[in-house]
Amino acid sequence: MPSGESVLEEPDLALIHALQLVPRASWTQLSAVLGAGPDTLARRWEHLTAGGYAWNGFLIRHQGRVAPLYAWVEVDCAAGRSEETALALADDPCTLGVHEVTGDSDLVLLVLCPDLEALDAYLSLRVQRLPGVTRSRTQVVTGVHSARNLWQLDQLTPRQSRQLLGTTVPAQGGQGGQGGQGAPRRRPQRLSGLDEDLVLELAGDARRSAAELARICGASESTVRRRLDALMGGDLLIHHCVPAPRFSGRPVWALIRADVPSLAVVSTAAAMARLRQTRLVTSVTGGHNLAVGAWLRSVGELNDITTAMERAAPALRITGTALSLRTHKSGAQVLGPDGRRLHHVRPDLHAPLWQDRRV
Structure with missing residues (x-):
């Protein structure tokens, strides 16, 4: 298998690292840390995901007290x-x-x-x-x-990482919606049917908007945002934001x-x-x-x-x-x-x- 010279540039790796830390951060929040405009970051991420060079998704770790x-x-x-x-x-x-x-x-x-x-x-x-x-x-x-x-990357400086992890992001529509990573982690005792539906929809793209998820899952946006905040704050999910292995080094x-x-x-x-x-x-x-x-x-x-x-x-x-x-x-x-x-x-x-x- 070829080791493959990476097609990923430094800004790509920095963006992936940022999303590893805060998977649903808004492009505006990321822009303040990465020094590129929100539209530029959105286009860069679209290029990476559409080309199959990286992905950002969630999997269920376990259901309540019963591990799969x-x-x-x-x-x-x-x-x-x-x-x-x-x-x-x-x-x-x-x-x-x-x-x-x-x-x-x-x-x-x-x-x-x-x-x-x-x-x-x-x-x-x-x-x-x-x-x-x-x-x-x-x-x-x-x-x-x-x-x-x-593939936990180390592209961001410690200061950039602290800036991302210490910033609270309001749960709102668009490509955002995760609460502050510095908040105490809360563990839901059991995933509801809506929770499971949300995680299934996030398996391929962790950045799907609350509005889109609400439409697909048949729930209100406010309910979806609440459940996303609870899921993100617990430890029932496994997060994968990675470059494709062949391009990971x-x-x-x-x-x-x-x-x-x-x-x-x-x-x-x-x-x-x-x-x-x-x-x-x-x-x-x-x-x-x-x-x-x-x-x-x-x-x-x-x-x-x-x-x-x-x-x-x-x-x-x-x-x-x-x-x-x-x-x-x-x-x-x-x-x-x-x-x-x-x-x-x-x-x-x-x-x-x-x-x-x-x-």
Whole structure:
């Protein structure tokens, strides 16, 4: 995979960094910090998103006290059927990662389901019935120790960051509507039906206006603004504002499997999460008890990170690695052969898990 000279310029990266900090800030607020006019920033963001070079969206972390179920699924395909199988699975609402990989399997999926029963239905009624699939193996995630935004940029100065995070933005129509990031975080006990509808609409574009969301969801603008303020102030959402991986400086995805003594899992996972390359650190069922997803600058960096993992946790034993030959899906975003975003798929877990819900 080519590392790809980035098409992103310094102003692009600064804008992405600003939206990582305040995803629904108005263009006027951003203009005061970034030193470009609101119209210029709006045009720049439109270029990035329309071209598939970056995106800004939300996913549901969990529903009230009940966390959804994650699983790593390895898929073997008949000769010549890997790509078509990956394309089909990328359009499923419950896949948050679809990679063609090196190693013992052809595909690795990260799957999100409401519970074990739904996972079984997805595997038996969808994955295992695809014509190109010959076998699948599943590891249920028993703990998520780190799920961070790997591409947290550092383009803004500390002063600019403080200025953004300390500014309160009134909830109003247009491309704005998030309350001040410095306010105390409030955690809703449970997502309402309207909340879930709002998050589904924000999965592909976190900056959709309150007026547009109200029209789509059949609610008043004032109600939508109130619910958005509550959602933004809680910790039920996962925010992704990132450049497309191929243009991020870390274009190579890797899955690293490891085994550690049970008593050392928590401390080892914490050490893994501190490594710059790691994005998702999970405890899993099966022959090894840790699975780590990472984004690397190059294929050669795989050796660097496995060495760093073993140094950070001497009790750890690497049991297997896989590199992505092509990433078809990252989060809710479906990526094309050139690494750019094609479209997003609504991660609606209440719909049939194999229903095509691309947007």
